[in-house]
Amino acid sequence: MFAVVRTGGKQYRVALGDKIVVEKLDGNAGDRVTLGDVLLAGDGGSLKSTDGLTVAAEIVAQAKADKVTVFKKRRRHNYRRKKGHRQQHTILKIVAIGDHKEQKKPAAKAQPAAPADAPAAPAKSKTRKVTEAGEVQVQEQPTPSPAPTDEAQANPPVETGVAPAKKPAAPKKAAAAAKPARAASTKNAAPAKGGAKKTPKAK
Numbered sequence: 001m002f003a004v005v006r007t008g009g010k011q012y013r014v015a016l017g018d019k020i021v022v023e024k025l026d027g028n029a030g031d032r033v034t035l036g037d038v039l040l041a042g043d044g045g046s047l048k049s050t051d052g053l054t055v056a057a058e059i060v061a062q063a064k065a066d067k068v069t070v071f072k073k074r075r076r077h078n079y080r081r082k083k084g085h086r087q088q089h090t091i092l093k094i095v096a097i098g099d100h101k102e103q104k105k106p107a108a109k110a111q112p113a114a115p116a117d118a119p120a121a122p123a124k125s126k127t128r129k130v131t132e133a134g135e136v137q138v139q140e141q142p143t144p145s146p147a148p149t150d151e152a153q154a155n156p157p158v159e160t161g162v163a164p165a166k167k168p169a170a171p172k173k174a175a176a177a178a179k180p181a182r183a184a185s186t187k188n189a190a191p192a193k194g195g196a197k198k199t200p201k202a203k
Helices: 174-178
Strands: 002-007 010-015 019-023 032-035 038-043 046-048 055-064 068-074 079-085 088-097 124-130 136-142
Touching: 010 019, 010 088
Parallel strands: none
Antiparallel strands: 002 010, 002 038, 019 088, 032 055, 038 046, 055 088, 068 079, 124 136
């Protein structure tokens, strides 16, 4: 069912569950208001009488419209005035038109949470196959979990009182020990500071 109501000097076509923005009405969010100025009402393709018909609505919120700038100017008179304005609005939700009321949907039941000890569901991998006719077939295969499922595998027993075995030391390379150390080269070495000075040859 629908109706045409008038409020704030404007007309609105409403139906059950619709939300409309009208000029400011007194009230807070959650309050019920009644719109009694019904101009037209109908159900489907047939019209109904509007005698004593009212529309019930619920205030969703009180809001403001976008800012509008009002600028006045008179040339050659040094007259300029600038003002801003935000119109106040009320958001309504239609809950009833005459005897017709909005039916509330039942709340969805919450599914019980899985217990912490329950094993996680295995992940599934999808494989695609293309048939000779060109059709694509998708098959789901469970992916094995890398985590151990058995408690004994996850927490292996630890033996106490036994010292861990030491790793054997790596044997030294015999070849490196057999080679003699190279003597330092004195070919390009600088002469010692305290060395004897060479005497010039006699002519």
